[in-house]
Structure formats: C-alpha cells, structure tokens
Amino acid sequence: MRTDIEIKQDVLDEFAWQPIVNETHFNIEVKYGIVRLSGIVSNLAEKLVAVNAAKKIIGVKAVVDDIEVKIKANVSDTDLAKKISFDLEWNTSVPQENINVKVEGGHVFLTGKVKWAYQKSEAEKSLEYIEGIKSITNTISIIEEVTPIDIEKNINKAFERSASIDANNITVTIQGNTAILQGKVNSIKEKDDALIAAYLAEGITNVKNELKVEYDAVYM
Structure with missing residues (x-):
C-alpha cells in the first residue's frame, strides 16, 4: 500500500541515485499514482533518464513528461547533422546507408527503411547523448515479412527468457506487422520491457502496448 507522498519520495531518491540527473532541475507532482x-x-539525455527513472518506481501508473530541453551551447544544425552521421556510421547495429537525417533548430528527424525494429530503436538511442539535440522524431519504417504464428511464438519465448517479465500474464496477438500486448503487469518498467522485447521480433514494425499496470496502492 503506497501513498503519493511515498511515490514522490522514491522518485526523488531515484533521481539522486542517477549520476546524469540533477534532481534540482525538476518539479515532481504525484496524484493518484500519476x-x-x-x-x-540542458540536454536530451538527462530528460530521458529522468523519465525512465520515474517509470521504475513501484506504484507509478503513468509518467507525464513536461520537461523542456534548453541547449546552453550554440550548436549549428549543420554541425549537429555531422555529429549524428558520424555516430550512426560507427554504430554497427545501425545500417546508416538506409537512414536519412534532418535537423531543424536542434530537433532531429529520422526517416528511411530498415529490416529490423531494433535497428530503428538503436538509431534513436545512439543519438540521445549527443549534445545539442532537443528532441528526436523517429519515423524510420521496417520492411520484413514473417509468418504471424512464428512472430507470436518468438515474442512469447522472449518474454519467458526475461527475468523482468511475467509471460504467464501477457497475451500476444499479431495483426499484420503489429504486435498487440494485453494482460496485467506489476509496474511500468515491466510494461516497457515487454514493449521493447516485442519490438525486437523479426517482422514487427509496430507494437500496441495495451498492458495494464495493476498495483494495490492508496493515493493521498
């Protein structure tokens, strides 16, 4: 049984635990577990780490991100595009030749086509720590054809291998190249882990995460 006050304190403690997060940069409000x-x-990385840290806390139903990124250094879009291209080139998980990068006012837009969903995700993740990026919009598409039955089996096996996911409480349905996850989980972290695992499946281009976080808590 947890209160909003307890959840807020845990979020603050988790922020203090994260080296990249300065807890004084944030205002934290908790109501009914949200x-x-x-x-x-000053950078996108701190924002993303803070949001993910809040999601880890037991009793959190959802996280609303109203954090603003204001870059201190004056980085031109041209220089930023060069840094991004260099980073993608050296990331062996990303087929750079299939990805297009556009930068406008520090906001990065990724387009193109890749074979695997994890390549789309990795392209975005590899840029999060580049100084000067305010946001990343990832519309890279995935091209692959796999039997839906095989996709469902592979996702379920991935859940079973995971120490953080209770596969018995999750149902996977495949519609075209979309995986639909339904059932109950104990935390947002488990919900996110299931989403990531499903995205890694060959042939999946989209995941509808309809998992519900169920936790007995008292909100004050």
Missing part, C-alpha cells in the same frame, strides 16, 4: 515531471534541462 507522476508529472516538469522543469528545464
């Missing part, structure tokens, strides 16, 4: 984060940070 955490709202606001404030100003």
Whole structure:
C-alpha cells in the first residue's frame, strides 16, 4: 500500500541515485499514482533518464513528461547533422546507408527503411547523448515479412527468457506487422520491457502496448 507522498519520495531518491540527473532541475507532482515531471534541462539525455527513472518506481501508473530541453551551447544544425552521421556510421547495429537525417533548430528527424525494429530503436538511442539535440522524431519504417504464428511464438519465448517479465500474464496477438500486448503487469518498467522485447521480433514494425499496470496502492 503506497501513498503519493511515498511515490514522490522514491522518485526523488531515484533521481539522486542517477549520476546524469540533477534532481534540482525538476518539479515532481504525484496524484493518484500519476507522476508529472516538469522543469528545464540542458540536454536530451538527462530528460530521458529522468523519465525512465520515474517509470521504475513501484506504484507509478503513468509518467507525464513536461520537461523542456534548453541547449546552453550554440550548436549549428549543420554541425549537429555531422555529429549524428558520424555516430550512426560507427554504430554497427545501425545500417546508416538506409537512414536519412534532418535537423531543424536542434530537433532531429529520422526517416528511411530498415529490416529490423531494433535497428530503428538503436538509431534513436545512439543519438540521445549527443549534445545539442532537443528532441528526436523517429519515423524510420521496417520492411520484413514473417509468418504471424512464428512472430507470436518468438515474442512469447522472449518474454519467458526475461527475468523482468511475467509471460504467464501477457497475451500476444499479431495483426499484420503489429504486435498487440494485453494482460496485467506489476509496474511500468515491466510494461516497457515487454514493449521493447516485442519490438525486437523479426517482422514487427509496430507494437500496441495495451498492458495494464495493476498495483494495490492508496493515493493521498
């Protein structure tokens, strides 16, 4: 049984635990298990780490991200595009030749086509720590054809291998190249882990995460 006050304290403690997060940069509000984060940070990485840290806390139903990224250094879009291209080139998980990069006012837009969903995800993740990026919009598409039955089996096996996912409480349905996840999980972290695992399946281009976080808590 947890209260909003306890959840807020846990979020603060988790922020203090993360080296990249300065807890003084954030305002934290918790109501009925929903955490709202606001404030100003100087890089995208700190924002993403803060949001993910809040999702780990037991009892959190959802996280509302109102954090603003304001870059201190004056980085031109041209220089930023060069840094991004260099980073993607050296990331062996990403087929750089299939990805297009556009930068406007520090906001990065990724387009193109890749074979695997994890390549789309990795392209975005590899850029999160580049100084000067305010946001990343990833519309890279995935091209692959796999039997839906095989996809469902592979996702279920991935859940069974995971120490953080209770496969018995999750149902996987495949519609075309979309995986639909339904059932109950104990935390947002478990819900996110299931989403990531499903995205790694060959042939999956989209995941509808309809998993419900069920946790007995008292909100004050």
